[in-house]
Amino acid sequence: MTGFLASVASLEETALVRAGGADIVDLKDPSRGALGAWDVDSLREAVELWRTWSSPKPMLSATIGDQPMQANAVRNAAESVAAAGVPIVKLGVFADGDARACFAALASLTSRAKLIAVFFGDLRPDAALLDSVAEAGFYGAMLDTADKAAGGLRRHMDQAAIGRFVSRAKTLGLLTGLAGSLTLEDVPALTQLAPDYLGFRGALCSGGRAGRIDIGQVERISAAVKESRRAA
């Protein structure tokens, strides 16, 4: 069943998307890049708030920033997000450096945090890397886009290619997600591929992804995801 991930830039937005029906609240600073990170003090505050929530309680994730694919840089950034108490940590698989070495360096963290590898549809994602992601003990893998000015995920990958990614990740036992400037119109087609969640930021905001979350847009996307999964 496909869920709804909403990326938020502040504590206020965290409460808004929870009220709007998000299944995963994703702490991300869009002004700092595709996977811009919150500062550690704000992460701790969000974790404290999240711990007070009762049912329905969304999952909580956070991004580690747009790091170079160097094992030390990626591990340090991921350790710091996990140490703030965030249960799900999302990190980018950029085209530079040694992705396999980064995954291997993170294996020891997988007992303390659920790690998600974020592949980018506009950076020629190498699905063969999914095996290494699973071997390192990651919790999930998803597709997103790195360049938010270059169109959405479906502009860079066709339905069959996205479907192959989802299906390979599932076969490996990974939680699967799809994002990348998605809009309401993308929901029915992508839900057909049965990812575990669809992720949004820009479509939830007024004034673009670096703008502010609009509760009306959150509710519309949330309703569309729920409707599509009923129809699937």
Ligand SMILES: O=C[C@H](O)COP(=O)(O)O
């Ligand atoms: O993880 C999901 C993303 O934050 C998606 O952001 P976007 O919809 O602005 O590409």
